[in-house]
Amino acid sequence: MTTAIDVQVRGSGIVGKALALALGRIGVTVALQAEPRRADAPEDVRAYALNAASVRLLASLKVWDALAPGDATPVYDMRVRGDDGASALEFSAWQQRVGELAWIVDAAAVERELDSALRFAPHVSVGTALQPAALTAICEGRASAGRAELGVAFDEHPYGQRAIAARLTASAPHAGTALQWFRSPDVLALLPIDKPRGGASYALVWSLPDARARALLDADDAGFVAELMAATGGAAGELALASRRAAWPLSVGQARSWCGPGWVLLGDAAHVIHPLAGQGLNLGLADVAALVDVIAAREPWRRLGDERLLRRYVRQRAAPTWAMQRTTDALWRLFSHDADAFKGLRNQGIGAVNRITPLKRWLTAQALNS
Numbered sequence: 487m488t489t490a491i492d493v494q495v496r497g498s499g500i501v502g503k504a505l506a507l508a509l510g511r512i513g514v515t516v517a518l519q520a521e522p523r524r525a526d527a528p529e530d531v532r533a534y535a536l537n538a539a540s541v542r543l544l545a546s547l548k549v550w551d552a553l554a555p556g557d558a559t560p561v562y563d564m565r566v567r568g569d570d571g572a573s574a575l576e577f578s579a580w581q582q583r584v585g586e587l588a589w590i591v592d593a594a595a596v597e598r599e600l601d602s603a604l605r606f607a608p609h610v611s612v613g614t615a616l617q618p619a620a621l622t623a624i625c626e627g628r629a630s631a632g633r634a635e636l637g638v639a640f641d642e643h644p645y646g647q648r649a650i651a652a653r654l655t656a657s658a659p660h661a662g663t664a665l666q667w668f669r670s671p672d673v674l675a676l677l678p679i680d681k682p683r684g685g686a687s688y689a690l691v692w693s694l695p696d697a698r699a700r701a702l703l704d705a706d707d708a709g710f711v712a713e714l715m716a717a718t719g720g721a722a723g724e725l726a727l728a729s730r731r732a733a734w735p736l737s738v739g740q741a742r743s744w745c746g747p748g749w750v751l752l753g754d755a756a757h758v759i760h761p762l763a764g765q766g767l768n769l770g771l772a773d774v775a776a777l778v779d780v781i782a783a784r785e786p787w788r789r790l791g792d793e794r795l796l797r798r799y800v801r802q803r804a805a806p807t808w809a810m811q812r813t814t815d816a817l818w819r820l821f822s823h824d825a826d827a828f829k830g831l832r833n834q835g836i837g838a839v840n841r842i843t844p845l846k847r848w849l850t851a852q853a854l855n856s
């Protein structure tokens with residue numbers, strides 16, 4: 487089949503947009519299928535924790551440097567507390583000998599800068615229609631229609647939890663410290679971000695059982711903040727809501743196959759994980775980097791849709807994705823047990839890990855490099 491374009495990218499989330507830009511930069515012609523944005527669609531209130539590899543990819547696409555001050559905030563320290571509030575696991579960039587542990591980025595700002603870059607991208611056209619192409623890259627997220635059309639099964643296990651996200655302001659400066667509570671039945675993260683109020687704002691990710699999450703979404707602002715203050719015990723000072731609240735159902739899942747003749751899956755269309763470690767998008771952006779490397783290094787005679795070529799990408803990505811899924815799932819299981827014996831054990835575990843510097847270094851390195 488002769489086609490006018492090389493790659494059709496289906497799905498214009500961060501993974502799809504980054505893939506279109508990255509392919510365009512190596513001279514591949516791309517059509518990016520974007521669903522028309524509803525005028526009344528609210529902005530994403532999430533902020534993402536991005537690792538160094540994701541930052542490098544966005545920098546190579548000229549997106550990172552275009553972010554406004556306040557859209558990206560470095561994390562220098564991270565404090566994880568257990569059920570009793572006393573046992574804590576502390577990570578620092580200084581101990582890890584890196585500049586920062588992660589960056590917290592405004593999700594809507596990253597999308598906006600990707601859109602701007604796409605307007606000037608050579609070889610990339612953006613539209614709503616699907617076009618015949620040598621390769622279709624499916625980046626439509628966990629409920630991908632393209633994946634379903636191909637008949638590819640998605641093994642998904644719901645956690646019976648929802649993650650509530652919102653922006654907060656705080657009475658105390660965040661000092662570049664991420665605060666996390668791992669306990670039963672919730673996992674709560676306050677991620678430092680310099681928007682909307684200088685050095686005193688956080689992005690909230692609060693994972694809770696469905697019924698509890700629904701009750702917190704239905705509560706009025708004052709009721710929600712009172713629950714949040716009780717859950718954080720004032721560790722971040724007085725907190726106030728600075729955005730609407732939004733929630734996402736949580737699951738772990740994986741597509742049975744990630745590629746076939748003329749098609750490939752990336753990002754959440756291929757795999758989803760619990761957000762407790764802030765790694766889902768990092769995995770998706772690592773997929774982008776791997777696929778673009780594989781395509782750039784292909785033999786001159788090899789077609790883009792050749793399944794043997796696409797399997798090189800899957801071989802690179804399957805093991806790290808599997809490891810991250812297992813790690814986040816095991817953490818969730820460990821912390822979702824309510825029994826006192828479990829609570830005692832995991833609190834002791836947190837304390838013990840905190841005292842073993844090489845183990846902490848190893849754990850941090852896994853998160854930084856995944």
Ligand SMILES: Cc1cc2nc3c(=O)[nH]c(=O)nc-3n(C[C@H](O)[C@H](O)[C@H](O)COP(=O)(O)OP(=O)(O)OC[C@H]3O[C@@H](n4cnc5c(N)ncnc54)[C@H](O)[C@@H]3O)c2cc1C
Pocket residue numbers: 496497498499500501502519520521532533534535536625626627628630631632649650651691734752753754755761763764765766767768769770
């Ligand atoms: C509360 C929460 C917090 C998180 N925090 C972090 C974090 O700190 N760090 C991190 O790395 N990850 C985090 N994640 C995970 C991250 O959000 C996802 O891994 C990431 O958004 C996946 O990107 P994607 O582009 O693959 O999919 P999506 O973001 O789901 O984007 C898919 C896009 O495709 C579009 N689409 C779907 N169907 C079609 C179609 N038929 N045609 C055209 N377009 C279509 C959709 O509208 C959407 O725009 C978090 C997740 C949640 C829920």
